Amino acid sequence: MAFSLEKSFGIFERACKVIPGGIIGHKHPAFTVPGSYPYFAERGEGSKYWDPDGNEYIDWMCGFGPMILGYKNPVVDAAVEKVRDLGDGMSHPSAISVEFAETLVKTIKGADWCVYGKNGADVTTWCTRVAREYTGRKKIIMATGAYHGAQAWSTPSHGGIIEEDRAHVHFCEFNNLDSVHKLVQQYKGQVACIILTPYHHILYADQVMPGPDWWQGIQKICREEDIVLISDDVRAAFRLSHAGSHDYFGYDPDFACFSKAIANTYPISACTGKDKFKKIAGEVLFTGTFFSSIQPMAAAIATINELKRLNAVDYMNRIGKMLWDGLIDRGKAYGFEVSMSGPYTIPFMRIVGDKNFLKKQLFSGEAARQGVIFHPHHNWFVSCAHTEEDVKKSIEVADNAFKVVKQKFGS
């Protein structure tokens, strides 16, 4: 079937009349390759989804992370189906919420309790408030370029933000302990928390894995200065270790934040914490009308159990490495040095020397036209639904896309 976005454009035009910009947020086509990249998704199954024009895509974005077992995963969906008859949104939480918390506490290394919300930003933001309440301090340290959600204190955007929103947020450089030391000394006795992602996943740039001393150093600073350590594992969790990415990298956070892959596309986030914060956590209001929805919790329990059963991380690593190696190889065939960074399960691809991303944008646009979603600027995600066949097809498409890039730009 020839690639066309005719219907998608029609929907987008309708959308523009009733939704600012047509599509809000990071899924807006402007952030990809408009005209060559899908605008809307109509249905998904396994590792693929289809847009309203009937174009089929192998999805290496996994919905920006939440899809980890496959769209419409039968095990997860059966668990949701099972609780659907119970009704949802009642005036009290269900016992399923307790089962979910028990599952998470049992699964996540070092977790003593958990709370649940809807999006990653719900829990990252709440953690900073608990840290402030616990320490009686104001300052938050985060890494430059890190993303902890689109709340006023953390959004990388500028609209609607006043200086006071970020007056107590300070930036260190990921992997540079001196930069952390400097801030901690500068604001001695004032830093409530350090919030970091397990590794540094930034836009438009190679992903930065933690250096050998980074996490031990951060932990030492936090312990010595009574600073709360928050691990923002929203993006990476369950793709490095079932027990949290801190288990993979060997650190012991006071709080760990989860969302995205936790319930295989169903909307839920969670935060686990250490016992010593439990009492005060109960005193820092955390609530939302839909926080206690049953279906996402049932999905989360099923997802976590299924990931363990499948030994998912090993599988995703194997698939991710095949993709990783294949892209480097195909790039090389056309004279491109392809840089792959981050974990195999959450890779980021860059064409070396392509400073303005023109080559990568053309590559991604061509790949999308041929049925493979390789985001031009964001890291990708590998899932348990991706097969060796998907990798093979994706590498073939990458070969074609590199060819087009070479035709336009040379090597």
Added chain:
Amino acid sequence: MGDSELRDLVKSYIYLNAVLPQLEEVVAFDKEAQELCKGWNCTIQMHCSGGPGVCLIFKDGKCSAKLGTVSLPTIGLYFSSPTKVVNMFEKKGKVVPLPWWGVWHLGILGKFTKLTDLMEKYLKPTEEMLKDRKIFEFHTRMQLMVAAYALKAVGEHDPKVMPIVKKTINGIMEMRVMPDGPAVYIDKQGGTITPTKGLAPEYMVSMQIKGIDLTYDMLTGKVDFMEALGLCKIELHGMIGFAENMAVVLEKIEKYIEP
């Protein structure tokens, strides 16, 4: 500096360093303007205390603008404060700059006022004027140039956007009307922005606008930028984050110059 003084300072940069330099466009386009400055070989400088300066160099029937001041222009016009610049451009009261040098060139001064009147005509054309395709296209070109030059004025002097400019990756952003319309680019290095007319030799990001009519609609706020991007009426090629940050500055410009 108070909010009002700061606002006037930034606006004075917009007027002297983004709007007035477009006199070179008027002289290149309009026969009456060319006639007015025929035979001139002089530099007219306007500057204000604690604020911007601009030199308009007239030679061989052409005008070129240079931001900043020179030691001895042919005619030097001086404003005692940024607020005076703003008041003159916005016609608030009777403000005229003080001629501190070259006052004896009365003939040039008189014609220079007529030149600036012509520029105003093209910057704020009537609906009737815009029916003339040539004027419409010229007006849109001027607006595009003003926008690029105002990126410098606001990006370098508004304290709220200065940090955004500084943390933006260094490089060039091109704004180009497709297929063969006017183009202008800004080169951002650290906290400094340098506008240049024409196509960029290379760029970090290129904003390609499909046609002069769409450019007019975009510059006059008739088009939603994100919608236009989605509909491929405006294309961004390259580092989109760079353009996102510059869009913040562009939005700020609108807030300064809105009536």
